[in-house]
Amino acid sequence: MDHPDLAAVELPVVLFALSDPTRLALVRELATEGPRTVEECRESEPGVPKSTFSHHLRTLREAGVVRNEPAGRHRVVTLRRDELDARFPGLLDAVVHD
Amino acid sequence: MDHPDLAAVELPVVLFALSDPTRLALVRELATEGPRTVEECRESEPGVPKSTFSHHLRTLREAGVVRNEPAGRHRVVTLRRDELDARFPGLLDAVVHD
DNA sequence: ACAACGGTTCGACTTCCTTGGAATAGTGGC
């Protein structure tokens, strides 16, 4: 499971990752609540099957939006806020702030 | 040909419209150069067939990003900058500024 | 009126995304 260098990530890829309501909601939650386990994230999105949710996480991860790292038996999802702000200034704020 | 009220436009729809390289390039051109006829827009995107380009314009228009109005024999494409800034503050700047 | 021109729409094809069940992998507790 690899996380791309944000310098290599193109803006359209990020915008696409954020253009799904489920994924955007997750990003917003991470932005306001801080890092969470996959399980906790999933609780905020009731009715979404595990595998589907995992696919969305993958899309966000491959777009460089989130980090997903093992933590014991769980996995912790983190918003790559500082890196995103450096690469695409203002984008995250604009997308989260509403 | 109708243009949606931006109040009714959801953010994911806008992000999706901007997540295509051709469409994003067009938005950036409109942001820096001001309104342009479809013909002029098309010249900046060589190799894209008329119908394909028109389809991209439609996506942007239905997302509330651009206005597309008849002007004599041509059509003028305008970025809905003020409305977008009011509805999604900072988004356009973040997306155009780079 | 009619021909030329600028654009859009239609229709068919292809490609990509999403979805979700089943199988798989990694970790901790007993």
Add this chain to the structure above:
DNA sequence: GCCACTATTCCAAGGAAGTCGAACCGTTGT
């Protein structure tokens, strides 16, 4: 070691989006 638990990957099916030629529409100039 084995079972329970968390989470990802595999795979197939359905649906949405991109592409582009051909047909169509509105406008201008003659």
